[in-house]
Amino acid sequence: GDSVTQMEGPVTLSEEAFLTINCTYTATGYPSLFWYVQYPGEGLQLLLKATKADDKGSNKGFEATYRKETTSFHLEKGSVQVSDSAVYFCALSPNTGNQFYFGTGTSLTVIP
Amino acid sequence: NAGVTQTPKFQVLKTGQSMTLQCAQDMNHEYMSWYRQDPGMGLRLIHYSVGAGITDQGEVPNGYNVSRSTTEDFPLRLLSAAPSQTSVYFCASSYSSGQDNSPLHFGNGTRLTVT
Numbered sequence: 001g002d003s004v005t006q007m008e009g010p011v012t013l014s015e016e017a018f019l020t021i022n023c024t025y026t027a028t029g030y031p032s033l034f035w036y037v038q039y040p041g042e043g044l045q046l047l048l049k050a051t052k053a054d055d056k057g058s059n060k061g062f063e064a065t066y067r068k069e070t071t072s073f074h075l076e077k078g079s080v081q082v083s084d085s086a087v088y089f090c091a092l093s094p095n096t097g098n099q100f101y102f103g104t105g106t107s108l109t110v111i112p
Numbered sequence: 113n114a115g116v117t118q119t120p121k122f123q124v125l126k127t128g129q130s131m132t133l134q135c136a137q138d139m140n141h142e143y144m145s146w147y148r149q150d151p152g153m154g155l156r157l158i159h160y161s162v163g164a165g166i167t168d169q170g171e172v173p174n175g176y177n178v179s180r181s182t183t184e185d186f187p188l189r190l191l192s193a194a195p196s197q198t199s200v201y202f203c204a205s206s207y208s209s210g211q212d213n214s215p216l217h218f219g220n221g222t223r224l225t226v227t
Contacts, residue, residue, distance in 0.1 A: 043218030
């Protein structure tokens with residue numbers, strides 16, 4: 001069945017460091033891919049999305065490219081800030097059916 | 113712009129008690145769903161609905177009931193609470209199902225503890 005695997009956390013980085021959070025997926029066909037962010041005490045918010053192969057989603061300095069050949073959607077940011085501290089979830093939405101599938105989440109802490 | 117509103121924010125139940133978690137959205141979204149979030153397990157789908165009068169089971173439906181009498185509301189009922197249902201519950205909605213790439217919009221969650 002469809003599923004998402006993302007790197008285990010927690011991840012701790014110094015401010016201005018480079019961030020990569022790995023995400024790979026299993027799905028039939030051509031799913032849409034998403035990254036969500038969850039700040040403490042809040043619900044998940046959409047960070048970025050990509051709907052077809054080679055699409056690059058971007059928002060707030062974060063980027064992720066839909067790689068069908070490696071079934072990956074890794075999240076990157078060139079210079080993290082303390083305010084980026086949160087839990088990040090990779091998710092997919094199949095092109096058939098009515099369900100979204102989420103990874104287990106990666107906790108990021110950025111220290112000054 | 114309220115978005116997705118969940119109530120209550122916190123709840124403590126004793127084993128065997130029943131309760132309803134409320135979820136309402138004001139975006140005229142057809143698709144609504146309930147997830148539970150547990151440490152190390154990410155989000156797991158409990159039930160979902162693709163429109164008023166239509167509901168279906170997700171990955172972990174046992175012990176929960178839902179109904180969808182209006183487009184706006186999608187309550188989640190725990191009939192007889194068990195400690196295994198201690199979790200954070202999120203309601204999420206979308207313009208339609210994932211087939212048109214619409215993202216999910218989440219509420220702020222209900223933290224439930226069953227003793």
